[in-house]
Amino acid sequence: MARSKTIFVTAGLAGSLVSLASAPRAEAAGALETVTQGAASALGGLTATLNSSVVVAAPIGADDPAPRGDELALRVAALVAGRLGPGVRAHPQTAQLATARALAGRASALVYVETSIAQGDLRTTIDVYPPMANAWDRIRNPLPSPTGHGFATAKIDAEVRAFLAPLLLESATIDRAHHDEGDVLAAACGDVDGDGGNELVLVSASRVAEGRIRGGRFVPDRTATWDAIGPRSPVPMREPLAGAAIAEGTIDVGSTARGGVRLDADLRLGETLIGMPAWGGDGIVCLMPEPSAGAFDGAPVDCAVRRDPRPAIAVPAPRFDAFAAASVTDVLGHERLVVAVREPSGRVRLKAGEATSAPDLLFGAQLAVVDLDQDGYPELVTSADLSFPGAPGNRPEDAIDVASWKTGEAGPPSSIASPAQAVLQRSLHIAAPGGVHALAVCPPEQHGAPTLVAVVGSEVWLIRAALQR
Amino acid sequence: MISRRRFLGGVAAGLATLASPLGFARGRMPYGAALTFHVPWPVSSLDPHRIDDVLAAFFGDALFDTLYARDDAGALVPALAASDPQPEGAGLRVSLRPGVRFASGSPLDARAATASLARARAHDAAAWLADVPAPRPTADGLGLVFAMRDARVLVRALASPLVAIVAPRFAPEKPEGTGPFRAEAVQGALRLVRNGFAASGPSFLDAIDARHAPDLETSLRAFESGADDLGWLGSFLHEPRAGALAFDAGAVAWAILRTGRLAGPLDAPGTAQALADGVPHAALAPLVVGPSWAPAASSSGPTTWTGPPSDLLVRDDAPWLLEVARALAVPLSTPAHEITVRPVPAAELASRRAGRAFTLMIDVARPAGPDALGAVLGIATADDPSTALDLARHPPRGDLSPRRATRSMRVGVVGEIRLQGGRAPDVVLPASPWGRGVDWGNSLRTRR
Numbered sequence: 001m002a003r004s005k006t007i008f009v010t011a012g013l014a015g016s017l018v019s020l021a022s023a024p025r026a027e028a029a030g031a032l033e034t035v036t037q038g039a040a041s042a043l044g045g046l047t048a049t050l051n052s053s054v055v056v057a058a059p060i061g062a063d064d065p066a067p068r069g070d071e072l073a074l075r076v077a078a079l080v081a082g083r084l085g086p087g088v089r090a091h092p093q094t095a096q097l098a099t100a101r102a103l104a105g106r107a108s109a110l111v112y113v114e115t116s117i118a119q120g121d122l123r124t125t126i127d128v129y130p131p132m133a134n135a136w137d138r139i140r141n142p143l144p145s146p147t148g149h150g151f152a153t154a155k156i157d158a159e160v161r162a163f164l165a166p167l168l169l170e171s172a173t174i175d176r177a178h179h180d181e182g183d184v185l186a187a188a189c190g191d192v193d194g195d196g197g198n199e200l201v202l203v204s205a206s207r208v209a210e211g212r213i214r215g216g217r218f219v220p221d222r223t224a225t226w227d228a229i230g231p232r233s234p235v236p237m238r239e240p241l242a243g244a245a246i247a248e249g250t251i252d253v254g255s256t257a258r259g260g261v262r263l264d265a266d267l268r269l270g271e272t273l274i275g276m277p278a279w280g281g282d283g284i285v286c287l288m289p290e291p292s293a294g295a296f297d298g299a300p301v302d303c304a305v306r307r308d309p310r311p312a313i314a315v316p317a318p319r320f321d322a323f324a325a326a327s328v329t330d331v332l333g334h335e336r337l338v339v340a341v342r343e344p345s346g347r348v349r350l351k352a353g354e355a356t357s358a359p360d361l362l363f364g365a366q367l368a369v370v371d372l373d374q375d376g377y378p379e380l381v382t383s384a385d386l387s388f389p390g391a392p393g394n395r396p397e398d399a400i401d402v403a404s405w406k407t408g409e410a411g412p413p414s415s416i417a418s419p420a421q422a423v424l425q426r427s428l429h430i431a432a433p434g435g436v437h438a439l440a441v442c443p444p445e446q447h448g449a450p451t452l453v454a455v456v457g458s459e460v461w462l463i464r465a466a467l468q469r
Numbered sequence: 470m471i472s473r474r475r476f477l478g479g480v481a482a483g484l485a486t487l488a489s490p491l492g493f494a495r496g497r498m499p500y501g502a503a504l505t506f507h508v509p510w511p512v513s514s515l516d517p518h519r520i521d522d523v524l525a526a527f528f529g530d531a532l533f534d535t536l537y538a539r540d541d542a543g544a545l546v547p548a549l550a551a552s553d554p555q556p557e558g559a560g561l562r563v564s565l566r567p568g569v570r571f572a573s574g575s576p577l578d579a580r581a582a583t584a585s586l587a588r589a590r591a592h593d594a595a596a597w598l599a600d601v602p603a604p605r606p607t608a609d610g611l612g613l614v615f616a617m618r619d620a621r622v623l624v625r626a627l628a629s630p631l632v633a634i635v636a637p638r639f640a641p642e643k644p645e646g647t648g649p650f651r652a653e654a655v656q657g658a659l660r661l662v663r664n665g666f667a668a669s670g671p672s673f674l675d676a677i678d679a680r681h682a683p684d685l686e687t688s689l690r691a692f693e694s695g696a697d698d699l700g701w702l703g704s705f706l707h708e709p710r711a712g713a714l715a716f717d718a719g720a721v722a723w724a725i726l727r728t729g730r731l732a733g734p735l736d737a738p739g740t741a742q743a744l745a746d747g748v749p750h751a752a753l754a755p756l757v758v759g760p761s762w763a764p765a766a767s768s769s770g771p772t773t774w775t776g777p778p779s780d781l782l783v784r785d786d787a788p789w790l791l792e793v794a795r796a797l798a799v800p801l802s803t804p805a806h807e808i809t810v811r812p813v814p815a816a817e818l819a820s821r822r823a824g825r826a827f828t829l830m831i832d833v834a835r836p837a838g839p840d841a842l843g844a845v846l847g848i849a850t851a852d853d854p855s856t857a858l859d860l861a862r863h864p865p866r867g868d869l870s871p872r873r874a875t876r877s878m879r880v881g882v883v884g885e886i887r888l889q890g891g892r893a894p895d896v897v898l899p900a901s902p903w904g905r906g907v908d909w910g911n912s913l914r915t916r917r
Binding site for chain 2: 227232234235237239346
């Protein structure tokens with residue numbers, strides 16, 4: 001019995017910021033592929049004995065409406081059957097275990113696949129039962145122990161969402177909570193301690209705070225002052241940029257005033273990072289600050305300190321002051337790395353695969369990429385462009401803009417828009433007069449929807465697409 | 470000489486508003502661009518440790534840092550120091566931030582910091598550092614130990630721009646520090662270029678060109694035409710520049726009047742201030758010398774020159790100071806007691822000042838520190854360093870206003886040297902955290 005390795009990470013880089021869309025995983029694949037591969041491989045050597053078994057899906061269990069839930073369960077079962085071998089047959093209907101045992105008949109084994117949706121997770125359990133050729137056997141031993149067991153989980157993505165109630169971005173909800181962290185530079189969200197719930201990390205110039213929203217407030221559970229975890233940089237940026245990224249058991253934080261460090265779940269100091277940590281779509285990467293430019297230079301690199309840092313991912317512009325990346329899965333389960341950077345001029349450049357694009361607009365310094373409504377198209381989340389003069393009191397107010405990145409051409413709705421053809425369609429505009437200090441993304445949790453975290457003035461806003469009921 | 474009417478036209482706008490604050494909500498501050506302007510002051514050297522260096526008063530923060538500095542909230546915080554002073558033995562240890570480099574790339578270590586403080590003390594910071602013994606560098610080269618106990622006194626002293634940390638073998642003609650800019654040698658200009666090693670972060674602006682103006686009109690003319698980005702002490706000469714805004718970064722120093730030993734019996738404490746107070750504010754107002762002062766009756770001593778016809782010395786490369794001298798000479802003169810303005814080279818002025826071989830002299834004094842006592846100590850240092858040292862050890866109580874404190878000195882405050890004028894609409898000039906001058910490192914242009 002094994003649990004497939006999953007890593008859930010979100011990250012925010014202040015000003016610039018890094019954030020993650022749907023649940024990133026160690027494996028570069030959609031949730032369905034991840035859970036079926038993970039659960040099937042957990043069976044180990046038993047798989048070789050299942051070449052003429054039958055796979056039966058249990059009715060889906062879900063904590064929210066799942067209009068096509070059983071279709072999802074059957075899809076998982078079919079994928080499991082495919083993993084187990086060419087002779088393995090998937091039964092076309094869901095069934096309770098007792099029925100499934102009868103359905104298995106003289107097959108070499110019953111592979112019973114239970115799929116559930118809970119707290120943003122797609123969870124798949126595989127139990128292998130020995131053959132029960134006749135009714136007498138089933139009566140004599142009505143509850144045989146499974147001879148094999150596998151389990152895997154992954155965060156819900158667009159492919160899974162296609163079987164569930166849709167999320168409506170236009171009806172997004174905002175929950176506001178007060179924070180006392182002062183001038184927040186970066187935020188990150190994710191399950192640090194592996195308890196299944198997301199923690200929130202806020203990075204200010206003076207400290208790092210990890211906590212949760214309770215009773216309308218951000219309540220830090222742990223804090224670490226920068227004086228305790230990072231010496232001041234010899235050459236800081238005049239306007240500090242900060243970053244944060246959460247991985248299982250670790251919190252990577254950094255600031256151009258202090259450098260980057262890895263902390264454990266209790267915010268104890270670990271190793272030094274080579275640059276500013278950020279979520280790179282498929283893992284944590286480090287951005288290399290150039291203080292003379294007030295920006296980052298070159299491709300993000302692996303965070304290990306080394307003489308010749310290795311580029312980790314390609315970026316669509318050589319110099320940028322905001323960065324966001326996410327692996328976005330479409331409704332067919334195809335995953336693609338989407339990278340957005342903001343050049344110091346305020347222009348955003350996008351990259352997905354080999355294609356790049358630059359919308360003819362100016363954007364603010366906060367940036368995130370996420371598939372908020374899990375429709376398979378990434379959303380670009382930005383703050384407003386405020387970098388032009390105006391008399392005090394006459395400056396434009398800050399705002400959060402969410403734009404879906406979709407192709408303007410007819411095409412399969414499942415495919416991620418090719419950036420060369422892409423158009424940004426604004427889905428949401430939220431006035432944020434307190435100033436957008438940081439953006440981050442939480443992995444799917446409540447209702448299976450990812451949460452956009454926006455630190456606006458002295459508040460933390462949790463923005464979620466609404467579940468259509 | 471600029472006409473008063475013409476000059477006042479430009480000044481009006483200069484008095485209207487204050488420097489723009491930083492503020493783009495959560496947008497990014499734009500990097501790049503340059504500022505060009507003319508200053509009616511000599512620009513060939515800059516020494517932060519000299520009390521009479523007006524260029525240091527204007528631009529010192531652009532080139533140098535101190536071990537401690539004031540933050541935006543007004544608190545004194547570590548700057549080049551790594552932390553607050555820590556007890557070590559019977560003294561206090563100030564640790565340096567590791568890895569900090571001067572603009573040339575040479576490292577800032579304890580030896581360099583110790584030498585810089587010694588230089589400051591040997592020049593004009595002796596009174597300001599009266600309570601601070603000379604430190605010894607620690608063996609690890611990363612700290613300075615001061616034989617004293619009061620950390621608050623130490624931090625306050627080390628935060629003064631008069632004790633800014635300069636590079637080893639410092640030369641005022643090639644000023645080098647750890648500030649947001651580094652200086653480049655350019656004929657007739659102080660050129661400040663972004664310092665890639667800046668300990669507080671490289672500047673937003675690529676460069677600042679402060680060019681020497683031979684008179685007061687040059688800056689206004691250049692600003693009015695759009696050639697310059699700042700107008701010194703005003704916004705225009707003939708017609709207002711479209712879109713021009715005003716800035717006022719306050720007083721950074723004082724023009725002072727000295728009496729010398731050639732003044733005979735008039736070279737007495739209080740005379741210089743009495744004479745300065747006898748000059749109507751209106752006579753100097755076109756030169757933007759700050760608020761009006763109390764009438765002469767409050768001073769002790771003659772309010773016009775009562776000695777024989779005499780020269781009023783002033784350095785010949787400082788047009789603004791020259792104008793102040795001229796504006797002063799007229800109301801102070803009476804028949805048979807005329808005062809004649811006599812411009813002299815800076816070197817001669819320094820020589821005469823050292824020997825007190827003059828009758829009257831117009832000069833400059835900066836504050837030694839940011840508080841009221843610092844102001845008085847600055848002027849006192851300009852008067853007589855040994856007297857200033859006594860003053861530092863036995864600070865006066867009560868009214869510490871400069872014009873009052875100088876009644877016991879042979880210098881008098883004539884007026885403020887202010888940093889104000891007009892600016893192009895896209896120029897943002899935040900005020901220094903000290904409240905005096907411009908925060909050049911955070912200055913920027915909003916135009917992309």
